[in-house]
């Protein structure tokens with residue numbers, strides 16, 4: 001079998017690429033290790049930046065999001081028993097959209113498979129990439145039902161198989177640099193069957209550690225609690241979680257938290273990596289396969305979409321018109337935004353975690369950093385711009 005483009009991974013990155021290629025009538029196939037049902041249900045991100053909303057809309061992929069997402073225009077920091085609200089919508093004229101990742105992925109799968117007639121093969125195993133440095137790369141995999149081995153010849157491979165995929169590993173050592181950063185902290189990521197307890201995202205900065213509150217839907221709220229890296233989620237009983245959330249998110253005049261059953265409870269070890277360049281021969285990495293950004297500033301899915309749209313346009317230009325400029329500039333263009341977002345996450349991490357670092361000097365500087373946007377309008381505007389992501393390209 002032959003297809004111009006093989007896409008490995010049906011997450012936001014792979015599906016966005018597939019949709020744009022289908023709209024341009026470029027032949028492609030998406031190979032996904034999980035079933036369609038699993039991919040459509042995996043809870044993760046929920047914050048989409050305005051430029052990404054516009055980019056989805058321009059590609060005919062924003063209908064579900066625009067109909068159902070909540071538009072947010074402010075966030076709130078709580079520290080020293082006080083509430084400080086940052087109206088980023090007023091400061092920049094731009095917003096965040098809260099739309100759970102499973103809903104976006106469901107929209108993208110439906111559009112790709114059911115509307116645009118795209119070829120997606122779910123449940124495939126043992127994906128292997130070959131000949132990436134030649135003009136005739138190929139991808140092989142095992143079929144879920146028959147156990148038969150299949151081979152796909154192609155012109156380009158899109159490695160969009162996330163942090164634990166095989167694409168990144170197909171780049172030989174010495175052909176790409178992997179820059180890593182470990183925050184040395186954990187976050188207990190929680191999903192509660194409880195309505196949000198605020199109309200906006202809330203960040204609690206407390207000597208016991210960071211706590212976060214993020215609406216996901218009228219019925220479900222995501223919470224985070226800073227914890228030691230590698231901590232066992234079983235150490236966090238229902239009562240311990242809610243009493244720690246109440247403590248770390250306490251502030252004068254704050255409405256009480258609405259408790260609910262915890263339907264997800266996992267510890268994330270907060271770390272980042274960046275693969276440079278994001279290409280190797282005819283392999284183009286996109287999304288978490290190329291760069292992981294700890295969920296400190298809710299950037300990961302946005303970066304995945306940014307890569308995907310750049311890459312899809314570049315592939316169409318190359319395959320339709322023989323124009324390679326987009327593919328040649330792909331890695332540099334993505335990495336500018338990637339490093340910008342990594343830097344902001346690192347900056348914000350100190351705001352969140354400095355108070356609990358056990359070091360009075362760090363606690364002092366973190367507190368100064370935290371207060372600055374609430375005392376200087378210029379600092380507030382700078383924060384808002386980075387929090388929302390630059391609108392530069394879309």
Ligand code: RFL
Nearest residue numbers: 009011012013033045046161162287288298299300301302
């Ligand atoms: P994905 O979504 O991981 O999709 C990769 C797909 O590839 C499949 N796969 C394979 N398929 C075939 N063969 C193989 N060998 C394969 N190996 C893997 C996988 O099954 C999967 O379907 O990567 P993609 O598309 O790059 O998208 C990245 C985003 O999912 C990720 O950055 C975000 O979820 C990060 N993130 C957040 N990002 C935001 O922008 N805003 C947020 O609010 C936000 N919150 C979060 C997050 C990530 C979290 N976790 C779980 C780390 C909150 C959490 C808790």
